[in-house]
Amino acid sequence: MAPSELRYDGQTVVVTGAGGGLGREYAIFFGSRGANVVVNDLGSSFKGEGAGSAAADKVVNEIRSAGGKAVANYDSVENGEAIIKTAIDNFGRVDVLINNAGILRDVSFKNMKQADWDLIYKVHVKGAYKCARAAWPYFRKQKYGRLISTASAAGLFGSFGQTNYSAAKLALVGFTETLAKEGLKYNILCNVIAPIAASRMTETVMPPDVLEKLKPEWIVPLVAVLTHKSSTETGSIYEAGGGHMAKLRWERSKGALFKPDDSFTPGAIAAKWKDVVDFSNPDHPDGPADALGLLEAAANLSPSPK
Ligand code: NAD
Secondary structure, three states, X not given: OOHHHOOOOOOEEEEOXXXXXXXXXXXXXXXXXXXXXXXXOOOOOOOOOOOOOHHHHHHHXXXXXXXXXXXXXXXOHHHHHHHHHHHHHHHOOOOEEEEOOOOOOOOOHHHOOHHHHHHHHHHHHHHHHHHHHHHHHHHHHHOOEEEEEEOOHHHHXXXXXXXXHHHHHHHHHHHHHHHXXXXXXXXXXXXXXXXXXXXXXXXXXXXXXXXXXXXXXXXXXXXXXXXXXXXXXXOOEXXXXXXXXXXXXXXXXXXXXXXXXXXXXXXXXXXXXHHHOOOOOOEOOOOHHHHHHHHHHHHOOOOOOO
């Protein structure tokens, strides 16, 4: 189904950090497609300083002026219960949660202060956890839920000056992959996106001509598809930015097998190193159990010649 046809009538969508940037685009989209929207935003700076109600109020007004239904919530995502309570108190349900709120504290690892590490962890990891934790019982009870968490290329690949942010963003990948497994039988689908878009977060690090090609509204179609009731996709990682969209997955090299006995020495590994790093015939594992067959195959190798 084309995104232009997707609707969310009667559903309640909670978007964290929806007072600006990507979150604002999601909120306006859902508000225009029949959903009740909770527009959460703490109203802080992109470094996490200060707070205020103006950002969330402005988006709520935009949605209402266009005929949509929305309420504001000004809590930090660290207070996930209060955000989900706003959804329940106003609309009686929660169907979709988009963990989008975020800040940056970029600094080289050498110069990073404890506060830079702690605040990034609190907003991105603890915040996503607290919101998901509060929505989860409703999702389970109604046997329906759609959860998006927001990772980043910085977390997937590393990025200079962003150890705190990278660690937090990749944590959300593991968080989402596990929730996808736990939620599956309740029709709770959980995915993670790594967007790239013009916002106050990126305007200081990217030139205007590049930003012009990365409109935040171009991330909306992916989020729309993944959160729609017709979706079956779960536990996946997507990259999106400009007009590009792709799915990412883990890849395991062909690898080498070693009899786990006293022949399994550093020298034995060195001799087979080219197999360890050979990606010409890879696997794409999606669970810890996928490695068990390999462990068994190694154990069953014939004894190494002495
Ligand atoms: P943004 O700064 O425009 O929006 C983030 C919003 O989150 C802001 O309105 C801010 O007030 C709000 N917020 C911050 N801390 C909060 C808290 N504790 N509780 C509630 N709200 C809070 O940035 P954006 O670019 O739209 O980023 C949205 C998400 O996408 C973030 O998680 C970010 O890390 C991620 N991301 C963005 C890009 C990009 O290229 N823009 C790239 C990778 C990841």
